[in-house]
Amino acid sequence: MAKLNREESQARTRGLLIEAARREIVKKGFATASIRDIAEAAGFSLGAIYSNFPDKEAILLELIQQHQAEERTRIEENLARAQGDADVAMAGIEAWAETVNSDPDLGVLAIELQLHALRSPAFAKVYNESNRKHRRALGTMIAHLFELFGKKVPGEPSEIASGLAALSRGLALSPTGGDDDRGGRIVLTFLKALIEAAPSVDKAKKSRGKTGE
Amino acid sequence: MAKLNREESQARTRGLLIEAARREIVKKGFATASIRDIAEAAGFSLGAIYSNFPDKEAILLELIQQHQAEERTRIEENLARAQGDADVAMAGIEAWAETVNSDPDLGVLAIELQLHALRSPAFAKVYNESNRKHRRALGTMIAHLFELFGKKVPGEPSEIASGLAALSRGLALSPTGGDDDRGGRIVLTFLKALIEAAPSVDKAKKSRGKTGE
Amino acid sequence: MAKLNREESQARTRGLLIEAARREIVKKGFATASIRDIAEAAGFSLGAIYSNFPDKEAILLELIQQHQAEERTRIEENLARAQGDADVAMAGIEAWAETVNSDPDLGVLAIELQLHALRSPAFAKVYNESNRKHRRALGTMIAHLFELFGKKVPGEPSEIASGLAALSRGLALSPTGGDDDRGGRIVLTFLKALIEAAPSVDKAKKSRGKTGE
């Protein structure tokens, strides 16, 4: 590895610490993951944490930003891929659903973050702000998907998105009973039912809306 | 209050302690809810806990049993009410969905229990056993509902049930943004879509089953 | 067992409790032996202790009385047996030494009692009083033994007795390394050396002492 200058070296340390924090928090929960264990899991000693973060909660704050940025990236990749073609779009969603399920740690982390937000106002402020954006992005993806199928979203797109996100989080906690793909399968079953059951878009109306006639 | 004999008095103490534990755990999380706070919230001293439970985790074990017994009761009430009539059945489900949402604490508690099960093998053993029964009961309810609508359950009923439970749990964590019924509404939207999108039951088969010809 | 009247029944309970206390204290030490464990080892519940003793230390007080009474009995039996004949006397001592060693619990108990006496003035008062009698009895035995061998006790008989008692107590703690009789052997080696090395009694002096001329 090339020699790092001071700034790069510090960024690297931060990154390692955050990664270790993620692992420890998923494994033990925020309250039970100790600062010392996090530091040691990252290959540092206790003090490294306090050279990089003011306190324990600050690690969690950094963790959300990173976590939600990643989720948004995943969503946007699928949005980008699903242009113009319903089948491709559905394939993208399927890929996303599998992703969600393939790393249950992500779901557990999301839940740890949400639980902590319920209990720490300071944390909730940052968390909710970040979450709003997240839901909006998901809502856009959902709206787009329904549109490709020529269907009307039943209710607010962001509500449907919230539902799908809640569903996949809720499933992350369930014991899978050896069936690792169950979660993804359930998410898809639900999503497909939502699309199928949704009313078709009134063509005239739609084209009017689109063409402005 | 009528005078209690010793056994009744102890049962009352246990009940109060468990109730307090439920409140404290929802408020602070299992790791952060302290034994002392639980005891004091119940109006007892710390030691009372240890006269009634061998350790902290034992309170949680008792809590599941109670929690899941209550959930089962709620489900069975709705099952019982919904005999033969799809509209009544759906009304029952709506009532259930509202219940689920009206007490978000239940959802948070369910999540605390599940998280703890991920981390404590001893707890997981009891929890998963109890959970299996729970999912089976939910599955029966789901199967019944689809049958009333003359539809075929898409996949395993217990999987659909798991999905609905996961959904309502996941939603319990989301900040509602002042819209308290959103959770129930989303659950219903999903459920109705599942029913509507499900394929109809083959009539001949169904009537044969029903009439026994 | 014949039916006991109230007084006998109580005495029986006390006896069982004290016996259980002895076992528990030897096993765990006075500080670590819990009142509840003692009661349960005796087949009673916690409250039985407090119906029979004012507090924990009171059990220990009762234990000394019993313990030292037993030791004195053992000594006196050997004194009685060893009349007039040096060989018989030595055989008695040998028997005693074996006894001492065959039940190392007695030594451990004696040490627990002595340690507690160092730390609890209230206990020390009773203990030391009882101990004085004990040493006097041992001293008499020693004096008698030397006399039978026509030897003069080197120093105070009660000091020699203290030494032998201390020796056997100290040995009770040592790990025997599978050689269970080592303790008794060592005590005898020491005692025989003391007798052999002691100066013979000046006959004239002795008879003068006896006849009071």
Next chain:
Amino acid sequence: MAKLNREESQARTRGLLIEAARREIVKKGFATASIRDIAEAAGFSLGAIYSNFPDKEAILLELIQQHQAEERTRIEENLARAQGDADVAMAGIEAWAETVNSDPDLGVLAIELQLHALRSPAFAKVYNESNRKHRRALGTMIAHLFELFGKKVPGEPSEIASGLAALSRGLALSPTGGDDDRGGRIVLTFLKALIEAAPSVDKAKKSRGKTGE
């Protein structure tokens, strides 16, 4: 005080803590000496213990090592001094006997250690190992002493050594009744008797061994 670097500073802390532990354990017994009291007696806060030892028993382990190292040193000093001259050797033993007695705390500590070894297998393992060495060293001293007096050790030297050690330990517990030197006096009386009563070494054999004729 000279400024200490980190390593020295920690070594100093450890030393102070162990010293305080020794005092507290002698005063109150291992079970009753609290970690907090030990820390405070050393002038530190409770947590300092846990920066230096994994748990309470670890302090005791450190204490043995130190305690037995000191005892060995004392023994070896006396061995070294007593070269070739019986009177000097006996004076050395007398000095040692006085030492043993002059600090009854050492005896009490030795007993606390032995009692704990009876009850904690983990501790026993370390303790017994250390003890074996100790007895061997004492045995060598005893053998040397008898040799200087031209006497044959009655039995195994290490057994005689065990006896003398047990004797002085047992005496450390006895109330002295204001006579502080009694213990040392008794130990000497016993030792001298052992030497005097021991059979002389066969001269021919001995001189042959010595002169090689």
Next chain:
DNA sequence: TATGAATGAGATTTCATTCAT
């Protein structure tokens, strides 16, 4: 007399945090 629920002080231990190096 005996029971055992409840008390509450106190024990060991963990851990976020501080700070000298």
Next chain:
DNA sequence: AATGAATGAAATCTCATTCAT
């Protein structure tokens, strides 16, 4: 920037003791 010794608050759990039954 990183270390890790030390702090001290707080947590879980134990246990002698009290007291209503």
